[in-house]
Amino acid sequence: MTLDTVERAAQTPDEPQPYAELGMKDDEYQRVREILGRRPTSAELAIYSVMWSEHCSYKSSKVHLRQFATKAPKCDALLVGMGENAGVVDIGDGWAVTFKIESHNHPSYVEPHQGAATGVGGIVRDILSMGARPIAVMDSLRFGGADQPDTKRVLPGVVEGISSYGNCLGLPNIGGEVVFDPCYIGNPLVNALCVGLLRKDQIKLATAPGPGNKVVLFGARTGADGIGGASVLASATFDEESQAKRPAVQVGDPFMEKLLIECCLELFQAGVVVGIQDLGAAGISCATTEMAAKGAGGMRIDLNLVPLRDPTLRPEEILMSESQERMMAIVAPDDVPAFLAICEKWDVPATVIGEVTDTGRLVMTWDGEVIVDIPPGTAANEGPVYERPLREPAGQAALNADGPERLPRPADLRETLLTLLGSPNLASKEWVTSQYDRYVRGNTVLAQPADAGVLRIAEALPGAEPTTRGIALAVDGNGRYAKLDPYAGAQLALSEAYRNVAVTGARPLAVTNCLNFGSPEDPEVMWQFAEAVRGLADACQTLGVPVTGGNVSFYNQTGSTAIHPTPVVGVLGVIEDVSKRIRHGFTAPGLRVALLGETREEFGGSEWAHAIHGHLGGMPPQVNLAAERALAEVLVAAAAAGLAEGSHDLSDGGLGIALAESCLAHGIGCSVELPGGDPFVDLFSESVARALVCVRPEALEEFTRLCARYEVPCQVLGTTGGGSLSVEGVFEIAVEELRETHGRTLPAIFG
Template identity: 65%
Template sequence: MTLDTVKHAAETPDTDQPWAELGLKQDEYERVREILGRRPTGAELAMYSVMWSEHCSYKSSKVHLRQFGQKVPENDAMLVGIGENAGVVDVGQGFAVTFKVESHNHPSYVEPYQGAATGVGGIVRDIIAMGARPVAVVDPLRFGAADHPDTKRVLPGVVAGIGGYGNCLGLPNIGGEVVFDACYQGNPLVNAGAIGVMRHEDIHLAKASGAGNKVILYGARTGGDGIGGASILASETFDEAKPSKRPAVQVGDPFQEKLLIECTLEAFAEKLVVGIQDLGAAGLSCATSELASNGSGGMRVELDDVPLRDSTLSPEEILMSESQERMCAVVEPDKVERFLAICEKWDVTATVIGEVTDGDRLEIYWHGEKIVDVDPKTVAHEGPVYERPYARPAWQDALQADDANKLARPANGAELREQVLKLVASPNQASKSWITSQYDHFVQGNTVLAQPEDAGMIRIDAASGLGVAIATDGNGRYAKLDPYHGAQLALAESYRNVAATGAKPLAVSDCLNFGSPEDPAVMWQFAEAVRGLADGCLELGTPVTGGNVSLYNQTGEAAIHPTPVVAVLGVIDDVRRRTPVAFADEGHLIYLLGDTKEELGGSAWSQVVHDHLGGLPPKVDLGREKLLAEILISASRDGMIDAAHDLSDGGLVQALVESCLKGGKGARIVVPDGLDPFVLLFSESAGRAVVAVPRSEELRFSDMCGARGLPATRIGVVDGDVLDVQGQFTIPLSDLREAHEAAIPALFG
């Protein structure tokens, strides 16, 4: 078989090529030919196909994502923003924190364990590539109906994959969510996030500069696993008639990644690295083209020098392989020997595969013949840009008109009690400890808060107590009812969760999970959600530092609910002042902060009691969210509150149950005059929190709320071993605990 070289491609313009099988559209293939002035070689076609995939190029979403760069709030904390492997923010005292959330949805449905495990591995490598030591991970998850047989296949594998990989890396899992909904039946969402810490001067970027500098591939050997796995698999809807869209999922080795982490950090410490890029989606195609396009020159690569696990791999397969635990570094010639010595010390395979040139081309050779000769910018950054048609779906008005506030409500205290128990035992509101207990929360000894707290919190400096908190949230039911405000509600909830711990929200990363961009209704949902998130971040002063878009989350015509998952990172000066959710001391006064309105659209109550989705989601008041956050942070810092819990899914009663069970203390609740007990307990009005205030601090706390104009209503006291809503019902904590904790083990244990 003749090697398909650049020369051969120029001489054989009419050769048929498998562009469609590789995921390219005909016009995209024609555009590649136009760029090159000839047909592409097989290796070039492979590179363009993976780099121009939806997953890598954001070709359907980038026209909307530009808003994040256009609506940037003033924020002195931002050090590195959108466009790098992960965003970086200044958290004070010379420390910087990098964080990001990404998706591994489609691979996790095909092979749950490895799909989820390599999702964790990939996001951790993004953190390493910025120059940081990873310190924690989080995992926002969405599955199909909890009682569906396939959920029993997918969930245990995903949870085992996340726990197995993260635990072996020695990284605490401190946050995330688990949500069940039938809309995710064929398309679970496995989003993974990670946090890393470094000093300001240690930030590294993905660029190849300096002619003559060497390109070193190090880490695991390249195999046939995961060829096109994330890049192509995540760029098409699942269709049983297209088995080619279900390629092998990547296989992870967390012990190899642990060595890679330590090896990389030692090389950073010795100032050996000019530029660095991890190998994730699109593998070597991505690493070489992005390093070259972001740098000041070109690059020449000898593909024969890539260490292989499988000697039968073709050059196209080597370029497309998404084998895990690999990095690509650019190193000055006089530092190569030391870099390779560090790799050998950590038992990490490392090979010089090329060098930076003074031209502007990416040239790749195989068996002495040139098989790639491209402008790397056309591969990495100049892919297709689609302005997909979008339109408000015809069914949206009817959905919003189906008002959840008109659903039948409990007629008396006994029925109210029955519905409270039903709510807290439902899969979405029940305890997730069966899942989270499979993760190590406290490895490394710096975890301050972890599930089921409102936000995870990590100490990053033992001397001062400086720490960071992170929360991830996203309510697909709200976003289905109103994608603009649904995205803002996701942002507000994460923001509120971080503030409830006493940390000041700083910045945002997002993972935007939607159906097919070729459906105008889905694109309308996406456009509205991005607009809502950009507007919300501008108002809250929390810039988007980076993130991920996951499209084609649908099977056939059935798309998932639009699910923008929003991660908010915050900083706290001293973690010893953090606020937990637990009611731990009897006699403390329970205050409800914010306004409670009759807002049940998309609520947990409407789902659990009536299996209903309709109406409008709770209204968003971002000014109120900022005020609430300021109160929660000040009260935490000044010792005015001993517990705080945001109000979101399930409303006040869900927060009370969780705070009572976490602290092992009951609560006596008095319904304020003029407020329906049902609305008090089940409304999901935003901008609210419940706090426990020591009696000695009540006057100071209520005066602060009054002076700043935040409604603060005393609704009860921490007391006894029951939840007593006076005049309505009493439920022993033992009954609440049984209902809350038995549901998930009964389904999956």
């Protein structure tokens, strides 16, 4: 095969090129020709095709995502925002936290184990590349109906991939969600979050400054696995040929990643890294173009020097490969020997493959011939930007008019609670979470099934200065709410994650998001997306929590059938003294049980309508961000003052599920009286800005004064103790019956 050099490309302008097969539109290809003043070489076409893919360029979402910057609330704690590998937040005492969530949806359908495993590996490297030690992971998972054959194929592999990779890395999995809905059949969502810790003066960036500095590729060798993986699989709809795309799925090696983590941390400590970037989607294409564009403007690379697992790979395949466990660093010439020595110590292959220039060009050679000569910013930052047509879905008005008011209300509230408690979405996820190590490293304070994960940071880094601080993380979303109203649905995802952080006693501080939607070429999907982004940006502004970064995942549909719009939101919170966190559920007998917040008759998109009637219609619960913020103030203050012994947010399934799960947390029952006139509404409404808190009797008066100060409604329902959940005049259920009902569902389905 003739090598397609830059010189040859200039001499053969009419040679046909497979740009359409690589996902490029006619006008995109013509634009590349205009930028270069000739046709691209095969290697250049590979670079532009992956860098201008939907997954890498955000070409359909950029115009909307800008709201996260234009509406960003003032936040002195924000050290690094959107545009880098992950956001960084100052948490005090000289410490900073970096966190981010990303999707690996399509690869996880094609090859569940490796798709999910490499999703974890990729997000961990994003955190590592900021200069941080990864300290925990979380995941947000969505599958089709729990009893569907496709779910039984995909879910076990996804869970196994997450657990094997994370457990091998020694990272605790401290929280997340597992949701079932028929809309995700054939298109599961696998969203992975990682959080890392660093000193705030040790942040690293993906930049290539300093002409003459060396470009070092280190980590695993480059192979044929994952060629165009995330960038291609995540930029097209699924069809019956999806299973044939298995070679595009990356293959992970968590043991190499563990070595890479420790190697990077020692490199940072030694001060021999000028800039660093992980190799994720688009591989070497992405790392070279982005780092050159952010740095001195130029780079020269000899692709023959790239260590290969498969010596038959062509240059364009090397450039598109998304083989895992690889990093690229910029190193001063005098520091190269020390850099390579540290890599050798950790048995991490490292090779100098080029150097930084100030030419404003990214030049790559193969066998001494120039095969790439492009302005790197045109690939990294100047891709197409589309203002896609928007149209409210044709059936939206009818969907919103079909409220759950017409559904028959249950005569037996006891049976309804047990049915909900055993339904796949509300049943115990222990079958999943027991496969994850939640306590490795010894810094986990709260983990599943608590509302949020909480970590102490005092011992998270060797030799760290003592501190009482801790961090809390929650990730939430509700596709049914967003289907009914994407603007409100995105805000409800944020408010639930914000509330889940607050019920631990931590103050919510910052946000990451993963926006999962159907095809951007569908105006109805783009309307959903635009509304969700607008809603999330507005809510972040109101709550004072900035978006630090995230991910957009489009083309989540099979054929013409899109998933529910599913914005998933992660919230990071900080607690001044981790020993004062609020524990989960009912923690001791003899405590007073208080319901905070206001309950209204709100069942649109509820678990009751979904699990009992298979119904979706009406409007989701009313958003009340002011009430959400006031509730958080009460919970944070109560934790600091030692007034709250236990807590639980109210969300899916309402008060009834919160009471049952609070009993199950420590095997302690309760006796309560419902607050309103309608037991059904009291038990199963999903109104927002509500929480259960259990308080010592002698602290109750001070606690109620605290609620009054922030104008948060507080109703004392009863007392903890005994072996049953007893709702006066309505029903009584033994805790053991609750436990058996709650725990049997997933094991019965998945074995």
